[in-house]
Structure formats: C-alpha cells, structure tokens
Amino acid sequence: RSARLLWERNQGLLLVSISQLFGALMNVTTRLLELEGEGMHPFQVLFARMLLTSIFCCAWMWWKKVPDFPLGAKGVRGLLVARGLTGFFGIWGMYYSLLYLPVADAVVLTFLAPSVASYGCYLFLREPFPRSARYASLISLLGVLLIARPTSFFSSSTPPTTETSTSSSYDGDFPTPTPGQRLSAVAVAMLGVLGSAGAYTSIRWIGNRTHALISVNYFAVWCTIVSTLALTLSRPLHISSLHFALPNGVRQWSMLIFLGICGFVMQFLLTKGLAVGDRGDGARATNMIYLNMIFALALDKLIFGQSPGWWSLAGSGLILGSAVYVAVQKQQSAALDEEGSVAGSGIEEEEIGMLSERGRGENRSDEE
Numbered sequence: 001r002s003a004r005l006l007w008e009r010n011q012g013l014l015l016v017s018i019s020q021l022f023g024a025l026m027n028v029t030t031r032l033l034e035l036e037g038e039g040m041h042p043f044q045v046l047f048a049r050m051l052l053t054s055i056f057c058c059a060w061m062w063w064k065k066v067p068d069f070p071l072g073a074k075g076v077r078g079l080l081v082a083r084g085l086t087g088f089f090g091i092w093g094m095y096y097s098l099l100y101l102p103v104a105d106a107v108v109l110t111f112l113a114p115s116v117a118s119y120g121c122y123l124f125l126r127e128p129f130p131r132s133a134r135y136a137s138l139i140s141l142l143g144v145l146l147i148a149r150p151t152s153f154f155s156s157s158t159p160p161t162t163e164t165s166t167s168s169s170y171d172g173d174f175p176t177p178t179p180g181q182r183l184s185a186v187a188v189a190m191l192g193v194l195g196s197a198g199a200y201t202s203i204r205w206i207g208n209r210t211h212a213l214i215s216v217n218y219f220a221v222w223c224t225i226v227s228t229l230a231l232t233l234s235r236p237l238h239i240s241s242l243h244f245a246l247p248n249g250v251r252q253w254s255m256l257i258f259l260g261i262c263g264f265v266m267q268f269l270l271t272k273g274l275a276v277g278d279r280g281d282g283a284r285a286t287n288m289i290y291l292n293m294i295f296a297l298a299l300d301k302l303i304f305g306q307s308p309g310w311w312s313l314a315g316s317g318l319i320l321g322s323a324v325y326v327a328v329q330k331q332q333s334a335a336l337d338e339e340g341s342v343a344g345s346g347i348e349e350e351e352i353g354m355l356s357e358r359g360r361g362e363n364r365s366d367e368e
Helices: 002-009 011-035 042-064 074-097 103-110 113-124 131-148 179-206 212-233 249-275 279-304 310-336 354-361
Strands: none
Touching (some): 011 042, 011 074, 011 249, 011 279, 042 212, 103 179, 103 310, 113 179, 179 212, 279 310
C-alpha cells in the first residue's frame, strides 16, 4: 500500500526520471553508431530515426483522426515549417557533437536552449525574461568556453587534459579527438542550441492552434528530407565521408532499432509524466529532466570509460546552474500568471508531441 501511495503521489516525477534514462541510452547508442567500426554518419543515423518517427506520427494521427492532418491549420503552416527547419538544426547539432564530445558534454550544452528560447520569446512574444535570468544566461556561456577549451585560451606545450579514461564495458578503441575537432563539435552544438531555441519559440508562437503531433511530424519530415538530400547529393558533390549505406551487420541493425525504441519510450514516458497531476506536479516533474546529465555521466563511465575533467565539470556546473535558475524564474512567473506553462523548461529531445494525450486526446498542447 505504501508503494502504491508513493507511486500515486510521485507518478509524474518517476515517469519523467525514467524517460531521461531512455534519453541517455538513446544518446549513447547514437554515439556508438557514429564511432563504431567505420561509423555511420550523423545524417544517416538521423535519416533512419526520423523516417521511423514520421511514419509513426502519420499512422497515429490517421488512426486518431487528428484535425487538420497532415498539414495543420492554415494560419500556422508557416510557423510549422519554421519549427521543422529549426528543429532539424537542433537535433543535427546534438548528433554531430557526439562525434567528438562525451555524451555528458554534448547533453549539457543542450541546456542552453531554454535560456536562448526565453530571450526569443521575450523579443517576439513579449513574454517576461527577468534581468537576473539574462545574467544567468550570460554566465552559462562561460561554461561553454570551459567545455570547448579552445587552445587560444588554454595554451600550453601539451594539449589540455580532457576526460580521464578508465576501464569500460566496451571493447572498442575510439580515437581521441583533437582540440580542433572538439572546438568544431562545440561550435556545431551551439548552432544546435540556436536551432532548438528557434523550435521552442515556434512552438510557443503556435500555441494551441494546431495539434501537437502535427508539430512533431513537421520536425520529423523536415529532418528526413534534409538528411535524404544530404545523402543523395554527397556523391555528385564528391563528399567521400558522406554516403548512404545500409547498416553493417546485425549489431548496427539492432542498435538502430534500439535507438528508435528508446526514442519512442522516452517521448511517451516524458509526455505522460508532464501530463499527470496538477500544474505544480508538472513543474516539479519538469525539473527531473536534468537527471539526463547524471545518467549521461554514468553511461560515459560505464560504456566509454570516460570521466569528465575539472574544466568540463566546472563548465557543466555553470550551464546546469544557469538553466535551473532560468527554469525556476519561469515557474515562479507561471505561478503568478495563470497562463504559464512548462514549454521552456529545458527538454532536450526535439520530438515531444504526445502531450495531446491529456484528456483522452481532446486537449492540445504547445509544450515540448
């Protein structure tokens, strides 16, 4: 009975917490696909995952007879296109950064997106963005510098120490990225932050004028289109590192399937966790999203045998602290303003759409 009572009181928190474990597993699987053997290009991983996502979304909306399927309401189609395009850059930045950054570093950089999105909503939607939250966002940029560790700032006769390598559960030998590769990964990750912020802002702008899964489908379809074009044009453009190839063996097929399963389970548990309970429960559950960082650190250690160095820990602390502060500011603002929501709370995954499950699918949501 006590276990049932604990579950009923904390269902949202537990569901969101478990969802972050699957999110971390998804990121680790992506990195393994990109680094193992000859490696799959991020575009190819993105193509496989988003093609499955778009098929699932279309089948789900057709089965549920979602209004305005598939293009959405006429008045917001331009915003939906913007959401899809910006969302592509958001997920691309994450996938590319996993080539050269540990999962924990790549994940923590995504927590910059809510702060940037808050500033975008302040500019375009006139939503409040307190000065203290702006300062916190600026401080987080110092954390980016500490994670990137550009040689112009961290110059020495030898490269700065990065992650500590220890024994791992994986037998593969991954190459150590150069300072230039690490810096390029952070630069692309920052492009991804801008893309994610644009996606969050677009979703806020769309509001409840169209079904949430239509927004998810736009994102998945645009990712599929762009990745298909990139893979198709790589041959005439003579880009040797980018080409389409089927998964090599049972292991890669299994990891791709596992990647899709983790993405779906994470999305389902996260949206269910945010939907249960009252508004206060939703706000508390949202804060559990930051557990993704803890899971990423643990899996980096377990799978890749990597422990973060002091610079990465300091940078991650600045970014996480700033993100939590901005999220708390938004929650306090939402408590004062009955129209508050959890849209800018720091959800890293770009395809949260099942919030339409609330009220037997009758309610629509603008949350990601």
